[in-house]
Amino acid sequence: MGIASAGTWLRQGLEGFLSLVYPEVCALCREHPAGVQEGFVCGPCRSAVQRVLPPFCERCGLPPSGEVSGRHACAHCRDFRPPFESARAALIAKGPVLDVLHRFKYRGELWFEPFLRDPFLSAAVPALCSDAWTGLVPVPLHPVKEREREFNQAEILGRPLARALGIPMECRLVRRTLPTVTQTRLSREERAENMRDAFQPHPSARRIQGDWIVVDDVFTTGATSGAVARVLLELGARKVVVWSVARATLEGGLLPEDAWESPGS
Ligand SMILES: [Zn+2]
Ligand SMILES: [Zn+2]
Numbered sequence: 001m002g003i004a005s006a007g008t009w010l011r012q013g014l015e016g017f018l019s020l021v022y023p024e025v026c027a028l029c030r031e032h033p034a035g036v037q038e039g040f041v042c043g044p045c046r047s048a049v050q051r052v053l054p055p056f057c058e059r060c061g062l063p064p065s066g067e068v069s070g071r072h073a074c075a076h077c078r079d080f081r082p083p084f085e086s087a088r089a090a091l092i093a094k095g096p097v098l099d100v101l102h103r104f105k106y107r108g109e110l111w112f113e114p115f116l117r118d119p120f121l122s123a124a125v126p127a128l129c130s131d132a133w134t135g136l137v138p139v140p141l142h143p144v145k146e147r148e149r150e151f152n153q154a155e156i157l158g159r160p161l162a163r164a165l166g167i168p169m170e171c172r173l174v175r176r177t178l179p180t181v182t183q184t185r186l187s188r189e190e191r192a193e194n195m196r197d198a199f200q201p202h203p204s205a206r207r208i209q210g211d212w213i214v215v216d217d218v219f220t221t222g223a224t225s226g227a228v229a230r231v232l233l234e235l236g237a238r239k240v241v242v243w244s245v246a247r248a249t250l251e252g253g254l255l256p257e258d259a260w261e262s263p264g265s
Contacts, residue, residue, distance in 0.1 A: 024036075025040075025042075026040060026041055026042035026045055027040040027041065027103075027109070027111075027112070028041055028042070028045045028096050028099060028100070029042060029044070029045055032044055032045070036111060036114075037114060038114060038115065039100075039111060039112045039113055039114035039115030039116070039117075039118075040111055040112065040115075041096065041100065041112070041115045045096050046096075046115070048095055048096050049091055049095070049096060049097055049119065050091065050092040050094070050095075050097075051090060051091055051092070051119065051123065052088070052089050052090060052091060052092055052123075052247055052249075055068050055069075055070070055072065057072065057073050057074035057077055058071050058072065058073055058086065059073050059074070059077035059081075059082060059084075059086060059087070060074060060076070060077050060082060060086075060087045060219075060222055061086065061087050061088045061089055061219070061247060062074045062076075062077075062247070062249065062250070063092075063249050063250075065250040076188070080189065080192070082222050082226045082229075083226050083229045083230040083233060083240070084214070084222070084225065084226055084229040084240050084241060084242045085239045085240060085241050086241050086242070087219055087222055087225065087241070087242035087243075087244070088123070088124070088127060088241070088242070088243055088244075089123075089219050089243070089244040089245065089246055089247030090119045090120045090122075090123035090124065090243075090244075090245055090246065091119055091120075091245060091246040091247070092246065092247060092249050093218055093219075093246035093247055093248050093249070094249075097245075097246050098246070100112045100115055100116065101116070101217055101218060101245070101246060104116065104153060104217075105149075105153045105217060108149070108150070108151070110151070110156070113156060113157075116157060116217075116245050117157060117160055119245075120157060120161070120243075120245045121160060121161060121164055124161055124243045125161070125164045125165065127243075128161075128165060128213065128241075128243070129164075129165060131211065132210075132211070133165060133167050133210070133211050133212065133213055134167065134208065134209065134210030134211055134212055134237075135162075135167050135168045135169070135170045135208075135210075135212055135213075136158050136161060136162040136165070136167055136168070136169045136170070136212070136213045136214075136215060137158075137169070137170050137171070137173055137174055137212060137213070137214050137215070137228060137232060138152060138154035138155040138157070138158035138169065138171065138214075138215045138216070139154045139214060139215065139216040139224055139225060139228050140152065140154075140171065140174055140175055140176045140199070140228075141154075141176060142176040142177075142178070143175075143176075145176075153217045154215050154216050154217055155169070155171065157215060157217060157245055158215035161213070161215060161243070165213075167213075172202045172204050172205065173201065173202055173205045173206075173208065173231075173232065173235060174199050174200070174201065174202055174205070174228050174231045174232065175199070175200055175201075175202040175203070176198060176199055177197070177198065177199065177200045178197060178198040188221050188223075191221055191223045192221070192222075192223045192226065192227075194223070195223040195224055195226070195227040196227055196230065198224075198227055199227045199228050199230075199231050200231065201231055201234065201235055205235055206235075207235060207236045208232065208235045208236045208237055209236055209237070209238065210237065210238055211237065211238055211239050211240070211241075212229075212232050212237045212239070212240045212241075213240075213241055213242075213243060214228050214229055214232070214240055214241070214242045214243070215242075215243055215244070216242065216243075216244045216245075217244065217245050217246070218244060218245065218246050218247070218248070219242065219244035219246070219247045219248065220248045221248075222242070225242040225244070226242075229242065
């Protein structure tokens with residue numbers, strides 16, 4: 001909650017305030033000019049950002065490490081069919097994208113929002129706008145974590161997508177029930193198993209219908225967003241797709257996963 005939900009007037013006030021407090025210089029390289037509209041990231045740093053482009057696994061969106069032709073599914077998706085219909089991301093999680101995501105999420109540097117939101121919307125909206133979606137669910141934080149952090153990054157990024165698609169964002173369908181799941185030494189399958197119990201229907205959840213979108217900031221193995229998708233399917237959703245701002249790839253060096261799907265992240 002907090003800043004992100006407080007309306008345009010507050011945002012404008014905040015932007016004015018930030019531009020007074022912070023010099024109009026890129027927050028990453030500290031060399032080139034960059035203002036609040038650009039999320040304080042300059043043109044050269046933006047051009048170092050890599051978008052996720054096809055070909056990729058038609059299920060989980062993973063770009064292949066070698067040559068493939070046409071539609072394909074990666075080895076993981078062939079072996080363990082994930083509960084979501086598809087997962088897509090706008091950007092490859094490396095370089096400035098990782099840096100910004102980390103500062104946005106763990107240090108509350110919310111002025112980076114446009115840097116993440118703009119490429120996210122420009123990839124997700126065209127891909128989603130021709131279908132009829134019932135609603136959007138941001139991956140929930142554990143309530144204790146959300147109270148500490150004072151915002152949920154998935155909510156901040158999901159809200160403008162819901163608005164662009166003209167659908168509701170629902171934060172009271174799924175809740176995170178396990179605050180401390182240590183994933184560090186677990187295999188991919190064990191992580192998925194571990195995550196399965198980390199999300200439950202929210203106490204005030206109702207039965208749902210139709211097609212749903214789950215939004216997260218980073219997609220690593222899909223264990224987290226897959227677990228949220230599973231709850232929505234249990235509640236009655238017909239299908240669930242996942243959209244993330246950034247995605248771990250083989251080429252980008254598969255992530256410091258612990259940093260990204262850490263306890264209650
Ligand atoms: Zn820069
Ligand atoms: Zn896959």
